[in-house]
Amino acid sequence: MRIETLPPAAAVGHILCHNLADAQGRKAFSKGRRLRAEDVPRLIELGVPAVRVAVLAPDDIHEDEAAIRLAQIVAGPGVAIGEPYAGRVNLSATIAGPLLIDAEALLSINLIDGLTVATLPPYTLVTDGQMLATIKIIPFAVPEADLAQSAAATGESGVLRVAPLVRRRIGVALVSSPAARARVERGMLPAIAGRIADLGATMVACRDLPPDEHDVAAGLAALLAAGADLIITAGETSVVDRDDVIPRAVQRLGGEIAHYGAPVEPGNLLLLAYLHHAGDAVPLIGAPGCVRSRDQNIVDLILPRLMANERLGRREIAALGLGGLLGASRRG
Structure with missing residues (x-):
């Protein structure tokens, strides 16, 4: 991924890096939007001669897809994956029990630039539906290789799992x-x-x-x-x-x-x-x-x-x- 400054027509298909406001200061375009052809007249109307956009490489994965794929790598048994928004996905518990975390795998993922996973403390006793972790992809896209590296650092049970209380x-x-x-x-x-x-x-x-x-x-x-x-x-x-x-x-x-x-x-x-x-x-x-x-x-x-x-x-x-x-x- 690279950041470029392009005229509106040339920016179509690329990702807007910054919010844009109209003359009254109201938000007209939100950062992270993939610009479409129908956006060009509105940009010209706003008097925007050029926009800063993220231009993805062929092997780049958009932040929302990357967040979901990282969540699938991280989530183990007893963990549900939420919907992506702005490069973020939340993980929640599907059962009650202690939260078990592979700390080494978590550290390996967080050492990869652009990938972040923030969790509750290990062994927290959680309830069904409780939020366990949030995943945030920091750039607008990450290379496919970074997700592969995350998967290689993680075991079959993922990074997070909730252990059921079986001795009752x-x-x-x-x-x-x-x-x-x-x-x-x-x-x-x-x-x-x-x-x-x-x-x-x-x-x-x-x-x-x-x-x-x-x-x-x-x-x-x-x-x-x-x-x-x-x-x-x-x-x-x-x-x-x-x-x-x-x-x-x-x-x-x-x-x-x-x-x-x-x-x-x-x-x-x-x-x-x-x-x-x-x-x-x-x-x-x-x-x-x-x-x-x-x-x-x-x-x-x-x-x-x-x-x-x-x-x-x-x-x-x-x-x-x-x-x-x-x-x-x-x-x-």
């Missing part, structure tokens, strides 16, 4: 001494139940358990038998060590401690484990005491991702440190 049967275990049981239930259960309901899931069972590894192991086994495909534990005190009661109960059942501790505040004392049951690795969140609050904390960051069947481990939890100082803590 949540078991809850509250661990406390008998004397503290009522207080723990009042303090913990409403916020946990609210999070489960907000995500469209069901609490299949809630077990009150004493702080004994044998009893906790039996309670966790009962939740698995009840059909729980994800378990949240909380209690009188947070898990304070890998050798604490809940981790030992997990190990007694043959489970795996994926990680203990998180660079997130509130939520440092997180336990993440997996219990093996009926061929499945059932995630277990050992929630810190902050789970009693509905303010955002570590549970809100990982629960949707686990419900979407993402296998989280040490690296994924460690990565939460970037942006891990959450709202309530920043105000402190």
